[in-house]
Amino acid sequence: MFKGSIVALITPFTESGVDDKAFQGFVDWQIREGTQGVVPCGTTGESPTLSHPEHERVVELCVEVAKGRVPVIAGTGSNSTEEAISLTRHAQKAGADAALVVTPYYNKPTQEGLYQHYRAIHDAVDLPIVIYNIPGRSIVDMSIDTMARLAELPRIVGVKDATADLVRPLATRLRIGPEFCQLSGEDATATAFLAQGGHGCISVTANVAPRLCAEMHAAWAEGNLKRMEALRDLLMPLHRALFLETSPGPVKYGAKLLGLSDDRVRLPLVPPGEATRTAMREAMVFAGLIN
Numbered sequence: 001m002f003k004g005s006i007v008a009l010i011t012p013f014t015e016s017g018v019d020d021k022a023f024q025g026f027v028d029w030q031i032r033e034g035t036q037g038v039v040p041c042g043t044t045g046e047s048p049t050l051s052h053p054e055h056e057r058v059v060e061l062c063v064e065v066a067k068g069r070v071p072v073i074a075g076t077g078s079n080s081t082e083e084a085i086s087l088t089r090h091a092q093k094a095g096a097d098a099a100l101v102v103t104p105y106y107n108k109p110t111q112e113g114l115y116q117h118y119r120a121i122h123d124a125v126d127l128p129i130v131i132y133n134i135p136g137r138s139i140v141d142m143s144i145d146t147m148a149r150l151a152e153l154p155r156i157v158g159v160k161d162a163t164a165d166l167v168r169p170l171a172t173r174l175r176i177g178p179e180f181c182q183l184s185g186e187d188a189t190a191t192a193f194l195a196q197g198g199h200g201c202i203s204v205t206a207n208v209a210p211r212l213c214a215e216m217h218a219a220w221a222e223g224n225l226k227r228m229e230a231l232r233d234l235l236m237p238l239h240r241a242l243f244l245e246t247s248p249g250p251v252k253y254g255a256k257l258l259g260l261s262d263d264r265v266r267l268p269l270v271p272p273g274e275a276t277r278t279a280m281r282e283a284m285v286f287a288g289l290i291n
Contacts, residue, residue, distance in 0.1 A: 002071055002098070002130070002158065002181050003199045004221070005213040006037035007206040008044035010248050011058055012261040018054050022261050024065040029260065031069050034214030035206055038062060039100055041075035043137065044204050044248045049266040056090050063095040073202075077102030077132060081117050085124045092127040099125070100160060100202075102132040103140050111146045122153050129155055134162035134185060144168070144175050151176045160185045160202050166192050173197035188239040191232050194220050204242055205235060208254035209287055237283040244276045254280050257290055 012022035040062040074091035078084040135141035158181025184193035190201040216231035256263040
């Protein structure tokens with residue numbers, strides 16, 4: 001079962017490509033700070049603008065530096081089923097522990113189309129698969145009934161739920177069962193998601209506050225609600241600031257403030273404006289991450 005604070009990793013860039021050294025240093029720092037799982041090549045990793053060789057290399061770099069200390073859940077989704085199969089096969093070959101597969105975007109498949117897409121990927125690989133349901137970006141929203149059908153397949157093991165609908169984790173738990181891994185995709189509702197039956201969070205905020213995020217999940221697991229609430233409140237301004245503009249622009253700026261990465265993003269994304277940068281600095285000071 002994947003659980004706790006799992007980070008949706010940024011991908012550091014140089015002028016000419018992926019910054020391999022900065023990326024591996026960043027992953028190692030995340031693990032040393034207490035992060036319980038790492039996700040390369042997700043939305044926060046700017047997967048839509050990575051070339052296929054870059055995508056595969058980032059997964060390989062992540063597996064290499066993780067060294068089995070925490071699970072590597074590689075982003076391998078696409079709106080092309082064949083492309084998703086190819087990326088998932090590579091993740092398996094590279095040694096990833098699971099694949100995070102986003103619902104196909106732009107195509108707008110039906111619920112039956114979603115089922116057949118995931119079934120085709122499932123049947124092509126031996127890797128555990130986590131469904132990534134994010135209707136705000138993909139337009140389509142996988143229903144709980146479709147998810148329940150998919151959960152009958154042995155390697156469909158869970159969901160990253162980025163709907164921000166706090167009824168969903170409880171309804172999903174009652175429909176599918178507590179063994180189906182539910183991970184929040186919305187930092188601001190992570191603790192409420194846990195209370196509704198979730199198991200953890202695939203976090204953007206953990207890129208810049210890994211220890212605080214990990215401690216918040218640990219406090220929940222230990223039943224220390226007072227500590228959990230204090231950390232939740234400390235992190236809330238940062239959750240807000242990180243999404244004042246399209247992610248990962250703000251979080252890459254935060255990583256730059258920490259001296260961990262350049263803040264380059266690839267077009268059509270652009271660096272955040274001054275108002276967002278100011279909000280990021282203030283939120284990071286509030287959380288005690290910078291002076």
